[in-house]
Amino acid sequence: MQVILVGCEYAGKTTLSRAISNWLVKLYGPESWGPPHYEWHDHYEFPDVTHHDLTEEEQIQLLALSPRLKEAYQRYNLAYHTPNASSENSIMLAIGFHVSEAVYAPLYFSYGAEQEYADRRKLSFQIERDIMDYAPDTTIVLVSADPEVIRKRMKEAPHRNGVLRDNDVEAVLKRFEDEYNSSILRHRFTLDTTDSTPDETFKEFARNFEPHFSDDDRVRMLHNNRWQGSQNLLT
Numbered sequence: 001m002q003v004i005l006v007g008c009e010y011a012g013k014t015t016l017s018r019a020i021s022n023w024l025v026k027l028y029g030p031e032s033w034g035p036p037h038y039e040w041h042d043h044y045e046f047p048d049v050t051h052h053d054l055t056e057e058e059q060i061q062l063l064a065l066s067p068r069l070k071e072a073y074q075r076y077n078l079a080y081h082t083p084n085a086s087s088e089n090s091i092m093l094a095i096g097f098h099v100s101e102a103v104y105a106p107l108y109f110s111y112g113a114e115q116e117y118a119d120r121r122k123l124s125f126q127i128e129r130d131i132m133d134y135a136p137d138t139t140i141v142l143v144s145a146d147p148e149v150i151r152k153r154m155k156e157a158p159h160r161n162g163v164l165r166d167n168d169v170e171a172v173l174k175r176f177e178d179e180y181n182s183s184i185l186r187h188r189f190t191l192d193t194t195d196s197t198p199d200e201t202f203k204e205f206a207r208n209f210e211p212h213f214s215d216d217d218r219v220r221m222l223h224n225n226r227w228q229g230s231q232n233l234l235t
Contacts, residue, residue, distance in 0.1 A: 001217050002083075002092035002131075002138035003209075005040075006099040006180060008172050009164040010153040011143045012193040012201060013095050014042060019202035020093075028217075029224035041081060042095040045104055046070065047161050049077060059161050067110040071118050074101055082127050083134035092135055098127040099140075099183075103175045104163055121179075128184045137214040139187035141205070142180040144173060146194045187212045 001024065005013040017040040043049050047059035054062070065073070078098055102120040105112035112120030131138050145153075147169045154164065164172060180188070189208040193201050213221075 001213070002135045004092075004094045004097050004099070004138060004140045004185075005143055006096060006140060007143035007176050008145075008150060008169070009045070009159065009162060010150045011145050012198065013143050014040075015198050016143060016191075016193075016201055016205060017042065017093070017095055019198065020205065023202070023206065024091075027224065028220045040093045040095055041097070044074070044077065044094070044096040044098075044100050045163050046109060049073065056160070063161065070109050071105070071111040074105070075118060075123070078123070078127060082130050083138075084130065085134060092138060098124045099176065099179045102179055103172060107168065107172070107175075108163055108165075124179065125184070132184060132186075137187060137212070138185055139189070139209065139212045140180065140183050140185045141188070141208075142176065142190040143201075144176070144190065144192055144194075147173060149194050 003020070005017060007013055021040065041051075043051060047054065047062040049062060078101060081094065081097070083092065098120075101112070102124040105120045106114075106116075112118050112123070114121055150164075150169050150173070151166060154162070154166065180190070191201055191204055191208070196204065
């Protein structure tokens, strides 16, 4: 399975990823990769740009980096996680990845704008070319919600050092939609979490993802004695 969840902060990507991880253990078995669960790479938005949870002091230090240092760090971060010749038959689970960088870097971190050095929209296209070469079954999923629902979630459960600003909600939602629409990845679908519970959103994801399982995915499920047809995917 190769999945990239993209969308505005507070749309529900991380919550959805936890449900998908538990589901993958049932489908593939915990021994396929990284027991006891399948891990999502959710470290492409400042200040959460490392594999490990950071202290408040460490987050402040990262946010204090100059635009030039932020740009360099993220360029290496993205390059490290971009599929390559050794990615065949791998499991790729990412939140945000190159799309979050294309949206947030020019808006909030003063680098990567169009026609500038390290233009993030150009970099995004280059990354997707590599994905198409080395992981063509990758599915990009746009997770969105109505602006006022995003604002309600921001108020009720604010993220520590969150990226999104209240006045930018509509613009950021539109930018993610634009990046999704311009993506060259051929496997895709959208999820709207406005009126959905986390469980309902996951079940919608599972229904939509069924046609996108690769042959390798189906072999893994058969090997784990879990694959019994599409009607059993939601159990």
